[in-house]
Amino acid sequence: MxxxxxxxxxxxxxxxxxxxxxRGVSFTVPQHQIAGLIGxxxxxxxxxxxxxxxxxxxxxxxxxxxxxxxxxxxxxxxPGLGLVRTFQISRxxxxxxxxxxxxxxAPGQVGEGLLGALLAPRRVARQExxxxxxxxxxxxxxxxxxxxxxxxxxxxxxxxxxxEMARALMLNPRMLxxxxxxxxxxxxxxxxxxxxxxxxxxxxxxxxxxxxxxDMIMRICDRILVMAQGELIADGTPDQVRRDPRVIxxxxxxxx
Amino acid sequence: MLQYVANGIVVGAIIAVAAIGLTLVYSILRLxxxxxxxxxxxxxxxxxFINLGLGWRPAAALPVAFVVGAALAILLELLVWRKMRxxxxxxxxxxxxxxxxxxALRNLLVFFYGPSPQNFQQPxxxxxxxxxxxxxxxxxxxxxxxxxxxxxxxxxxxxxxxTLGKTxxxxxxxxxxxxxxxxxxxxxxxxxWIIGGGLxxxxxxxYGMTRPLYPELGWHLLLPLFAAIILGGxxxxxxxxxxGFLIGIVQEVSVxxxxxxxxxxxxxxxxxxVALLLFPRGLFGEASYR
Amino acid sequence: xxxxxxxxxxxxxxxxxxxxxxxxxNLQFGYTGIVNFGHVAFMAIGAYTxxxxxxxxxxxxxxxxxxVLLAALASLLIGLPALRLREDYLAITTIGFAEVxxxxxxxxxxxxxxxxxxxxxxxxxESWGLSPLGWRVAFMILCLLTLAAVYLLLQRLTNSPWGRVxxxxxxxxxxxxxxxxxxxxxxxxxxxxxxxxxxLSGVLLAYLLAYINPREFLPLTTFTGWMIMVLxxxxxxxxxxxxxxxxxxxxxxxxxxxxxxLVALGLTGQQVGALRVILxxxxxxxxxxxxxxxxxxxxxxxxxxx
Ligand SMILES: Nc1ncnc2c1ncn2[C@@H]1O[C@H](COP(=O)(O)OP(=O)(O)O)[C@@H](O)[C@H]1O
Ligand SMILES: [Mg+2]
Numbered sequence: 005m006x007x008x009x010x011x012x013x014x015x016x017x018x019x020x021x022x023x024x025x026x027r028g029v030s031f032t033v034p035q036h037q038i039a040g041l042i043g044x045x046x047x048x049x050x051x052x053x054x055x056x057x058x059x060x061x062x063x064x065x066x067x068x069x070x071x072x073x074x075x076x077x078x079x080x081x082x083p084g085l086g087l088v089r090t091f092q093i094s095r096x097x098x099x100x101x102x103x104x105x106x107x108x109x110a111p112g113q114v115g116e117g118l119l120g121a122l123l124a125p126r127r128v129a130r131q132e133x134x135x136x137x138x139x140x141x142x143x144x145x146x147x148x149x150x151x152x153x154x155x156x157x158x159x160x161x162x163x164x165x166x167x168e169m170a171r172a173l174m175l176n177p178r179m180l181x182x183x184x185x186x187x188x189x190x191x192x193x194x195x196x197x198x199x200x201x202x203x204x205x206x207x208x209x210x211x212x213x214x215x216x217x218x219d220m221i222m223r224i225c226d227r228i229l230v231m232a233q234g235e236l237i238a239d240g241t242p243d244q245v246r247r248d249p250r251v252i253x254x255x256x257x258x259x260x
Numbered sequence: 261m262l263q264y265v266a267n268g269i270v271v272g273a274i275i276a277v278a279a280i281g282l283t284l285v286y287s288i289l290r291l292x293x294x295x296x297x298x299x300x301x302x303x304x305x306x307x308x309f310i311n312l313g314l315g316w317r318p319a320a321a322l323p324v325a326f327v328v329g330a331a332l333a334i335l336l337e338l339l340v341w342r343k344m345r346x347x348x349x350x351x352x353x354x355x356x357x358x359x360x361x362x363x364a365l366r367n368l369l370v371f372f373y374g375p376s377p378q379n380f381q382q383p384x385x386x387x388x389x390x391x392x393x394x395x396x397x398x399x400x401x402x403x404x405x406x407x408x409x410x411x412x413x414x415x416x417x418x419x420x421x422x423t424l425g426k427t428x429x430x431x432x433x434x435x436x437x438x439x440x441x442x443x444x445x446x447x448x449x450x451x452x453w454i455i456g457g458g459l460x461x462x463x464x465x466x467y468g469m470t471r472p473l474y475p476e477l478g479w480h481l482l483l484p485l486f487a488a489i490i491l492g493g494x495x496x497x498x499x500x501x502x503x504g505f506l507i508g509i510v511q512e513v514s515v516x517x518x519x520x521x522x523x524x525x526x527x528x529x530x531x532x533x534v535a536l537l538l539f540p541r542g543l544f545g546e547a548s549y550r
Numbered sequence: 551x552x553x554x555x556x557x558x559x560x561x562x563x564x565x566x567x568x569x570x571x572x573x574x575x576n577l578q579f580g581y582t583g584i585v586n587f588g589h590v591a592f593m594a595i596g597a598y599t600x601x602x603x604x605x606x607x608x609x610x611x612x613x614x615x616x617x618v619l620l621a622a623l624a625s626l627l628i629g630l631p632a633l634r635l636r637e638d639y640l641a642i643t644t645i646g647f648a649e650v651x652x653x654x655x656x657x658x659x660x661x662x663x664x665x666x667x668x669x670x671x672x673x674x675x676e677s678w679g680l681s682p683l684g685w686r687v688a689f690m691i692l693c694l695l696t697l698a699a700v701y702l703l704l705q706r707l708t709n710s711p712w713g714r715v716x717x718x719x720x721x722x723x724x725x726x727x728x729x730x731x732x733x734x735x736x737x738x739x740x741x742x743x744x745x746x747x748x749x750l751s752g753v754l755l756a757y758l759l760a761y762i763n764p765r766e767f768l769p770l771t772t773f774t775g776w777m778i779m780v781l782x783x784x785x786x787x788x789x790x791x792x793x794x795x796x797x798x799x800x801x802x803x804x805x806x807x808x809x810x811x812l813v814a815l816g817l818t819g820q821q822v823g824a825l826r827v828i829l830x831x832x833x834x835x836x837x838x839x840x841x842x843x844x845x846x847x848x849x850x851x852x853x854x855x856x
Contacts, residue, residue, distance in 0.1 A: 057728070083730030091728070097721035100714070107711070108718050109729045115711030116731075118739060122703075128710060175730060292638040340835055351637050352585055353842045356780065359587075359773055360834030363827050370824040479769075483649065486642045522657040529646035536639055537631045 009068075010035045010179055010210050011056070011087070016065030018048075018055050025051040027234040029065075033179070038201065038211040040221040043231035044255060049214045050092055052231070053183055057082050057089045070178065084111060086178030090185065092214070094164040098157030102148060102167060105156050106139035107132070109174035135174075142170045146200070162189040169200070180204075182213040186220060198224050222246070230254065264516040265509055266395035270470060272508020273408030275488050278463030278481065279500040280415055281456030283489040287432035288452050291341065291354050295361040296460055297482030299329050303461025304468035304477060305369050311380045318380045318469050319403055325465045326458040333457025334450060336361060362479070369475045377472035400469040407466055411459065412501055419497060424451055432497075480525050484511065487532030507531060559686045561802045562795075566693040567754045569794035570700050572778045573787060574747030580784035581708055582740040583720030585637045588628070588648030589748050589775055592621040594767035596749025597756040598655060598662060604672045614753050621749025622742040624651075629741040633734065645769060656764040667763030674757060693754055697791070700747055704787050707743075716740055720785075770827065777834055783844025792846065801826075 009032035018026040026048040033039045041049050054060040056067055058079040067074040069087045082088075097105050113135070114120040115128035143149040146166045151159065159167060165185055172180055185201075186194050194217075201211060201224060215221045221228060221242070228245040230238040232254035238245050245251055282296045306328045307321035340361070344354060387396035397405070419425035427448055464478060488507045492499025507528060514527040571593060578584040600617035604610055628647045632640055655662050662668070675688050707713050715736050718726040726733050756762045778797050782789025817825075837844075 059724070059728075078732070080727045080730055080732045083728065088730075089728055091725070095722050095725035095728075097718050097725065099721055100717055104714060104717075108714050108726075111730055113711045116715055118707070118712060118743075121707055121710035121712040125706075132711070171729065292641065340839060343839055347839075349838065349842065352579075352641075353838045355585075355587075355638065355641055356776060357835045357838035359776075360831040360838070362831070363770070363773065363834070364831030367824040367827040367831070371821050371828070374820060483642070483646050486646075490639070490642075520657065523653065526650045526653045529650050533628075533632070533643050533646050536635060536643055 008034060010070055011212065012068040013052075013056060014066045014068070016052070016055055016067060017063045018051055018060060019063045024234045026055060029231070029234075029236045031229055031236060031239060033210060033212055035178075035210050036205060036208065037227060038205055038213070038225050040225035040228045041212060041214045041231065042216070042218065042221060042228060047231040047254075048234040049231055050183055051234075053089060053181055053214065057087065057181065083175050083177070086176070087181070088172040088175050088177040088179070089181040090165075090168045090172060090183055092183040092187070094161070094168045096156040096159065096164050096167050096171075098155065100156060101153050102143065102156050102159070103136070103139055103152040105167060105171055106143065106174055107135050109171045110135045110138075111175055139174065142173055146170045147196075162193045165189055166193070166197070169197075173204075177209060179210040179212070182211065184214050184216065186215060186217055194220065261513070261516050262393070263395045264512045266393070266397065267401075268509030268512035269505065270397065270401050270405045270408075270508070271467075271512060272505035273405050273412070274463050274466045274470070274504075275481070275484055275508050276501040276504030277408045277411050277466065278460045279485050279488040279492075279504045280412075280497050281459045282485050283492070283494060283497055283500040284428065284432060284452050285456045286489065286494055288428065289341065289345070289449065290351070291358065292351070293456075294355060294358040294482065295336075295365060296456070297478035297480075297485060298362045298365040299333065299457050299460035299478065300464035300467060300481055301369060301473075301475060301478035302332065302365060303329050303464025304473045305373060305464075306461065307465040307468055308373070308378060308380060308473055311382070315381075317382060318400070318465055319407075322407070322462055322465050325461040329461025329464075330454040330458035332365075333453035337449065337453050366475050366479065373475070375475055377474040379472050380468065398470075404466040404469050408463075411462065415455070415459070415497065418455075424448070428452065429497075483525075483532055484508075484528035487528060487535055490532060491535045556683065556686060557802070559690050561798050563686070563690045563693050563758055565794045565798040566690070566697045567751055567758055568775070568778060568798065569791045570693075570697050570754065571748055571751035572775045572790045572794060573697075573700055573704055574744035574751065575775050576744075576779050576784060576787060576790050577704060577708070577716075577747070578740055578744040580779060580786070580790075581713060581720060582716040582737060583723075584633065584737060584741055584744075585641045586644050586741070586744070587641045587769075587772055587776075588644030588646075588651075589745075590767050590769065590771040591644075591648035591651040592625055592745035592748035593752035593755065593771065594648075594651060594655060594764075595624050596621045596752030597762050597767075598752075599749075600753045601668055601671045601756050601762055602661070605668070610672060610674060614750070617753050618746045618749040621752070622746040625741045625745030626738060629738055633737050633741065645772075648767075648769060648772065652764055652767050655767070662764075665764060667761050667765075669761045671756075673760065689757060693758075696750065696754065700750070701787055701791065708787065712736075773834070774830065777830060777837075780834075780837055780842070780844050783846050786844075786846070789844060789846050793844075796845075 011033040013032070014030050016026060016029050017024065029052060041052070043049055051060065055062045056074070058074060058077065062075055065075070069082065069085055072085055074082055074087070097108065100108070114124055114131055120128060140149055140152065143152055146169070148163060148166055148170065151163065156164070156167060165188070169180070169182070169185065186197060189197060198220060205211060225242060228238075228240065228242055229236060230245055230248070230251050237250045237254055238248045240248070278296070278300050282293060285291055285293050285296070303325040306325040307318045310316050310321040310324060311318050340357060344357060349357075385398040385400060387398050389396055419429055428451070431448055467477065467481065484507045488503035489500045490503070491506055492501070492503035510531050511524050511528050515521055515524060519527055571589070574592075575586060575589050578586045596617040599620045600613045603613035603616055608616070628644065632643045635643060656665055658664070674692065675685060678688070680688060708716070715726065715731055718731070719733050719736060723733050755766070759766070778793040779790055781796060782791070782793030
């Protein structure tokens with residue numbers, strides 16, 4: 005494994021009315037890694053994402069990103085530090101165009117302030133033009149450029165997943181947390197998504213992704229974390245994890 | 261002070277009766293029904309109609325009011341709510357539609373009875389000591405209190421011991437589950453409206469026995485009603501009952517502590533706002549709150 | 551002839567005043583998704599503050615500015631704690647807030663003269679020595695200019711990146727937060743700005759009526775505002791203005807019918823008023839059942855449905 009720890013999760017727990025959805029989970033993700041998070045349904049993967057990105061306050065534990073403690077900051081501040089997530093069920097802004105979805109995501113916009121929007125129309129227009137170019141580049145990269153002026157609500161499930169990822173990239177993130185990015189995506193698009201992820205990693209982005217398709221995970225991940233019943237039960241290379249008896253047990257146990 | 265508490269208990273009991281329906285409709289049908297208060301008014305005016313027209317005592321109008329309230333509720337279900345559920349109307353669209361119903365209903369009463377306050381025609385009543393306690397109540401107040409408690413107990417028995425009641429509780433606890441699990445939803449919905457509309461109207465008759473009637477009566481009661489069910493944790497009929505008593509007592513006792521009478525309604529609103537902000541899940545239950 | 555003219559002027563002026571009122575609501579709900587059912591409170595605060603301050607000798611402009619500002623501040627009072635609530639709870643809370651404000655105005659007789667209302671207060675253009683018709687015309691122009699200014703301001707804002715954030719919040723606040731926006735601040739600004747606009751409309755209403763009275767600020771006014779907004783289609787500033795004109799146009803077309811026809815049938819003025827509100831109620835229900843996106847809205851674009 006290369007580089008220093010970018011994400012550092014320390015003994016994180018979360019309970020819902022007495023039920024521990026995540027319990028005592030610790031791990032780190034170093035820079036430039038593609039880490040996969042797998043586990044049977046209900047293992048607590050999404051909950052862990054929600055806690056790491058401060059969507060839910062943790063019941064215990066600490067989270068550090070690039071050395072900054074995250075769990076004491078407001079939810080909206082994680083993306084500013086470079087940690088951006090997507091959702092298991094994609095959440096595009098339906099009644100906004102695909103391009104608007106992209107532009108929205110850009111940080112540091114002058115026109116997002118009331119004063120900027122009112123008093124600096126030239127500066128806003130200039131920035132909008134730049135952002136539009138960047139957005140169109142990204143949309144071309146994900147082959148969504150022909151949809152730029154359509155309402156995002158009109159996209160197919162797979163296209164929404166792509167838009168969510170493209171939108172996240174507008175923030176120039178250091179790390180992406182992807183919750184089941186391939187679910188509901190057709191096989192051809194899946195291959196493409198894998199290529200995108202590998203390509204983006206080579207551009208310096210770190211990944212942590214939840215995925216059910218074990219084949220896909222084994223192919224692209226440098227390292228795999230396995231959760232079952234709220235706990236982290238295995239952590240290693242794809243080969244190590246594949247042979248881990250606890251992992252086999254967890255999957256067999258869950259399917260019974 | 262005790263006298264104020266006693267007045268509060270009477271009002272609270274009536275609020276509780278009316279609030280049960282509001283909370284059931286809310287949790288089973290996912291409808292924030294802003295017309296519920298106007299069903300209360302409708303009940304009161306039904307009794308007034310009978311009282312003035314036939315010379316009956318208001319108490320005798322209780323069953324009639326129940327039937328009128330229930331019938332109108334079912335009519336609206338058939339005309340409006342069923343279709344809106346089918347087209348998956350948003351929460352806000354439902355709220356706006358229920359406000360429309362409320363405006364129409366209220367002004368129908370204004371149309372026939374005018375906007376000014378009216379009283380039932382009956383002999384003037386003297387307040388007498390109640391159950392040997394150091395508080396006094398008029399005969400009507402005593403009747404309203406006893407009737408409310410009886411109705412609350414009846415609803416309790418229904419929810420507790422009948423299959424229908426158990427289904428309703430299951431539905432109000434977990435709507436998602438029950439909608440898909442083969443329960444005869446239409447039947448439950450119908451009964452929800454019968455209980456909701458009927459009890460609201462009955463609550464109106466009882467309320468009218470303790471004060472003058474005017475067309476905004478139910479509207480002014482609506483926000484305390486919401487306060488009661490929010491305090492009780494939305495979707496919990498028992499919470500609504502407890503919340504009702506609490507709101508009633510807070511409103512009346514505030515007068516004792518020097519809050520001007522004109523602000524009594526405002527006290528109800530403020531209590532509700534505070535309740536919402538401090539206890540969004542209610543004081544008692546863990547309501548479904550997303 | 552001149553009474554007919556007066557009549558038209560009145561319709562246009564009223565429609566303009568309400569269009570301003572509803573433009574504020576539309577910023578909050580149509581663009582940001584904030585369910586404000588207490589909008590009339592901010593109208594009342596604007597009207598009373600301005601009237602009372604100008605009676606106390608403040609210059610008109612300063613009094614108006616204070617009224618608008620106070621309306622905005624009052625909205626923060628309720629918005630700061632309540633904006634995190636779910637839609638239905640927010641609806642209940644805002645109605646409750648507006649009723650509390652109205653009850654206070656109704657009962658603080660020493661400050662507001664209570665239910666009696668205020669009849670004589672400084673009006674704009676008073677020193678110009680205009681005829682009654684002339685004043686009406688001048689005031690109509692003032693209202694139309696105000697409407698135009700508010701409209702242009704809102705168009706610029708809602709088409710800016712700032713407005714884009716509001717729309718994203720309306721669509722999915724959680725997703726907006728996930729992309730690093732401090733949505734709470736945007737919602738508060740939207741609420742405050744919309745309420746300031748309501749405050750301004752309250753000032754205009756006070757001048758239009760030349761008196762103010764707590765009964766002008768019943769919840770019905772808020773609901774009428776909602777109706778105008780959903781008529782034109784929430785989320786469209788042009789739709790709001792068309793909706794307002796349509797509403798008051800219809801309203802005024804049926805006026806003569808009412809005053810002659812219905813009263814001839816033996817109905818009192820009160821009954822005619824009640825009938826009108828019954829029709830408003832039925833119309834709201836039918837609109838929500840058949841065209842929740844408004845008369846002019848495109849279904850897939852902007853509607854009350856997600
Ligand atoms: N908001 C919530 N309230 C109560 N229980 C929850 C909530 N979110 C998740 N859970 C429970 O936590 C467990 C883990 O869920 P989740 O994290 O979604 O699993 P995964 O993503 O691994 O499939 C499940 O049993 C789920 O029912
Ligand atoms: Mg999941």
